[in-house]
Amino acid sequence: MMSSMDSQQGFIEVKDLRKSYGDGLVPVIKGLSLSMTNRDRVVVIGPSGGGKSTLLRCVMGLEQIDGGSVSLEGKAYVKKAEGAKATAIDTAVRSSIGMVFQSYTLFPHLTVMQNLTLAPVKSRGVPKPKATGRAEALLDRFGLRAKANEYPNRLSGGQKQRVAIARALMLDPKLMLFDEVTSALDPELVSEVEQMIIGLADNGLPMMIVTHDMWFARRVATRIVFCADGVIQEDSPPTEFFESPKNQRTRDFIENVLHAR
Amino acid sequence: MQDLDFFFALASAPQLLEGLKVTLWLTLWSNVIGLACGFLLALVGVSPIRPLRWLYTCYIEIFRCTPILLQIVWFFFCVPILFNVYWSGEFLGLLILGLNLTAFNAEAYRASIQAIPPAHHDAAVALGLGWRVTAFNVVMPQAARNAMPVLVTNAIGAFQQSALVALVGVADLMYQGKLLSTQTYRPIEAYTSVAVIYLVISVAFGQIAGMIERRNALYR
Amino acid sequence: MPGFDITFVATYWQALLTGLGLTLRFTAICIVSGTVLGLLLALLSQSRSTALRALVRVYVEMIRGVPVLILLFWIFFCLPVVTGLEIGNFASSVLALTLFMGAATCESFRAALHAIPHDQHDACTALGLTTRSRLFDVIIPLTVMRAIPNLLSNTVALFKESSLASAVGTVELMYIGQNIANATARPIEVLTVVGVLYFLVGFTLTRLVSVAERRVLARLAP
Numbered sequence: 198m199m200s201s202m203d204s205q206q207g208f209i210e211v212k213d214l215r216k217s218y219g220d221g222l223v224p225v226i227k228g229l230s231l232s233m234t235n236r237d238r239v240v241v242i243g244p245s246g247g248g249k250s251t252l253l254r255c256v257m258g259l260e261q262i263d264g265g266s267v268s269l270e271g272k273a274y275v276k277k278a279e280g281a282k283a284t285a286i287d288t289a290v291r292s293s294i295g296m297v298f299q300s301y302t303l304f305p306h307l308t309v310m311q312n313l314t315l316a317p318v319k320s321r322g323v324p325k326p327k328a329t330g331r332a333e334a335l336l337d338r339f340g341l342r343a344k345a346n347e348y349p350n351r352l353s354g355g356q357k358q359r360v361a362i363a364r365a366l367m368l369d370p371k372l373m374l375f376d377e378v379t380s381a382l383d384p385e386l387v388s389e390v391e392q393m394i395i396g397l398a399d400n401g402l403p404m405m406i407v408t409h410d411m412w413f414a415r416r417v418a419t420r421i422v423f424c425a426d427g428v429i430q431e432d433s434p435p436t437e438f439f440e441s442p443k444n445q446r447t448r449d450f451i452e453n454v455l456h457a458r
Numbered sequence: 459m460q461d462l463d464f465f466f467a468l469a470s471a472p473q474l475l476e477g478l479k480v481t482l483w484l485t486l487w488s489n490v491i492g493l494a495c496g497f498l499l500a501l502v503g504v505s506p507i508r509p510l511r512w513l514y515t516c517y518i519e520i521f522r523c524t525p526i527l528l529q530i531v532w533f534f535f536c537v538p539i540l541f542n543v544y545w546s547g548e549f550l551g552l553l554i555l556g557l558n559l560t561a562f563n564a565e566a567y568r569a570s571i572q573a574i575p576p577a578h579h580d581a582a583v584a585l586g587l588g589w590r591v592t593a594f595n596v597v598m599p600q601a602a603r604n605a606m607p608v609l610v611t612n613a614i615g616a617f618q619q620s621a622l623v624a625l626v627g628v629a630d631l632m633y634q635g636k637l638l639s640t641q642t643y644r645p646i647e648a649y650t651s652v653a654v655i656y657l658v659i660s661v662a663f664g665q666i667a668g669m670i671e672r673r674n675a676l677y678r
Numbered sequence: 679m680p681g682f683d684i685t686f687v688a689t690y691w692q693a694l695l696t697g698l699g700l701t702l703r704f705t706a707i708c709i710v711s712g713t714v715l716g717l718l719l720a721l722l723s724q725s726r727s728t729a730l731r732a733l734v735r736v737y738v739e740m741i742r743g744v745p746v747l748i749l750l751f752w753i754f755f756c757l758p759v760v761t762g763l764e765i766g767n768f769a770s771s772v773l774a775l776t777l778f779m780g781a782a783t784c785e786s787f788r789a790a791l792h793a794i795p796h797d798q799h800d801a802c803t804a805l806g807l808t809t810r811s812r813l814f815d816v817i818i819p820l821t822v823m824r825a826i827p828n829l830l831s832n833t834v835a836l837f838k839e840s841s842l843a844s845a846v847g848t849v850e851l852m853y854i855g856q857n858i859a860n861a862t863a864r865p866i867e868v869l870t871v872v873g874v875l876y877f878l879v880g881f882t883l884t885r886l887v888s889v890a891e892r893r894v895l896a897r898l899a900p
Contacts (some may be wrong), residue, residue, distance in 0.1 A: 519758075524859055525841035525842075527842060528872060531852075531869060532865075536870075619745065632747060632751075650752070652748060653752060657743040
């Protein structure tokens, strides 16, 4: 539990990020800059194709970029210099970041326990008993212990996503990224996953979340970022964001979304 | 290694061409049988009468679960005795290849018939079309179009499998190739030439089929 | 119809069963070698080297573009001339059918490989799995699992193609059957029994394919 630590400025720094698909044909992120402290929970919302998932993927180091950089605690782990041929990705730094995706995340050929212990044991050299113990503790904490030896196809969508989150937590990430993790779930199952994330947030885990669920965004965010047309249009604390948005574009989006609710 | 002499093989081209003519003849007519009878058999396969469907399944499974070589050998040796007929090797080959192709095509047609949205069938009933009209004017065109990729694959397969009739003495391309090899003591030139001919025709056939399929897709 | 007497075939039951056993053994050998070859080729087809990818493509197209019989004859008749080694009919048959099976299973594995959802690869990266771990703990097991129904169909096809080995004198069910048929001049009874033997195995394998398909796809469902 992080209590007496001061909030660390520049914990995550995204500087002038640029990315396009199809060899420069379709620009998705056009010079985006964002800064995050280690006490922040940033929720990124916006229209489809506006670049929010891509932003998350770039922060995770999954994508090649066209320019700019992403730094964790001052170390730039994703960068593309002018004239460089490829994106430089520092995998050592990247390993402190965890990410959970929208669907198909658990490995279907492994049990829940095997899913959880695979990365620590095989890639971090953690001894199997220790990893298993840690996994059991995590499953206990989230009420999933009974499913430890089941295969993913026997779990509900909500259970699968929660296991996926636990799997990422096994690696003690400094930052967690959640990419629309409830968008593919049946409505009744969304709440259990959101509650789990809220629990983690209340425990002080910094995170960046892409979601469509405005209630969830309001509840969990310290800041809400509106990403459209490849740049950040608005960046404010939740109350301010929803009640007095500065940007017309933001206003229109909130209107549409809140109306649909 | 003895010196390869492909010009010699070229000089034997007429012989290979004779064999190729037989192979193509077999392929063509077995496909005619296979395409036509396959469709009729498929109709049996989707019929609501259970004994008919059972007969269909028997026919299909016999051809699907046994080697084609066995089918060919059995046919060649047993049919003349059983039915007291004296047909030429080519004709027997044609028949068995056709019957075999009928089985595989029938399955392809059946799958595509069952993939036709039931709405079409209901519409036909609502319009009072008899089953014959429905079958040939509504079901067949759609079934044929949907099944085309598989039918083409089967056709190319039939072309290649026709080579097996050489083993029972039919003078097709493979047979001539084998003959050439033993006549000239040049197995490499002979068999390679035969292989190249099969390869070129199979690939060409596949490409043409691919083009037709793409054009068809455009019209949907 | 001249005296159709199926019981007399019973006197040859030992030879026929031996033949079936030889066919099954032969099939088993070629399944293993063909599947290993296919997996290797499928992995090579993902290589960064354009030359390697092209090589695999050419190999698969060539093997699939010619009758298996020609492959068999070429290996049996031409390879000894080209390499100076006497290969023999059993080895030739195994080699030919391995090459055939390799091409078929390569395509099965490639299809399975491409069917792995993109998010699974991303999850591997997000978890920081080493390349080795990613390949051996996730990608290969998932590919093999998804390829199993296809692989089983390839097995049935191989079982049927094994009869071609008789064309170069390899002793297996077809060869023995034909010999008995010729020796006894009663092709109908003998060949029918041979047919039934092939059918029983072929039919069982085909049913196995359906069962495997259902169970594997259930496990892999999202």
